Amino acid sequence: MAKSRSKTGKSTKYEIRQSRIFSESFKREKVEDILNKRISIIEFCKLWDVSSTSVYRWIYQYSPHYKKGTKMIVQQDSEEAKTQELLKKVAELERILGLGIPDKNRWR
Incomplete structure (x- = not known):
């Protein structure tokens, strides 16, 4: 020492x-x-x-799963359900306003 x-x-x-x-x-x-x-x-x-x-x-x-710079997105099922419900409302409002027939895959 x-x-x-x-x-x-x-x-x-x-x-x-x-x-x-x-x-x-x-x-x-x-x-x-x-x-x-x-x-x-x-x-x-x-x-x-x-x-x-x-x-x-x-x-x-x-590790095959953890690479530097990758991002993991965590979303709970309840958030996914809420998002899908809001997208349905947007599509319905667009239909009512006559903005054309929205593509179902448009919001995914």
């Missing part, structure tokens, strides 16, 4: 962390464990002393 003195005269200890390289098979196995909820990301980070940034990088790299 390296020692240095601060301006106040107290010595400070610095610990030099060893650089480690994990194999691709290890990373794939651990990503699978995380995705199958056998271990949480926080638990994994503490157990193996790995940063969460590294773990997320592994997930983006080795």
Whole structure:
């Protein structure tokens, strides 16, 4: 360990962390464990002393479902039903106003 003195005269200890390289098979196995909820990301980070940034990088790299930059849209069934009901009302109002026959697939 390296020692240095601060301006106040107290010595400070610095610990030099060893650089480690994990194999691709290890990373794939651990990503699978995380995705199958056998271990949480926080638990994994503490157990193996790995940063969460590294773990997320592994997930983006080795998971077929999670790719960086993709967006997941979550919509509840009740919201979907409400949206469909509103689209039906719009189509009915267009029909009443004589704006032509609306295409059923127009709003999808």
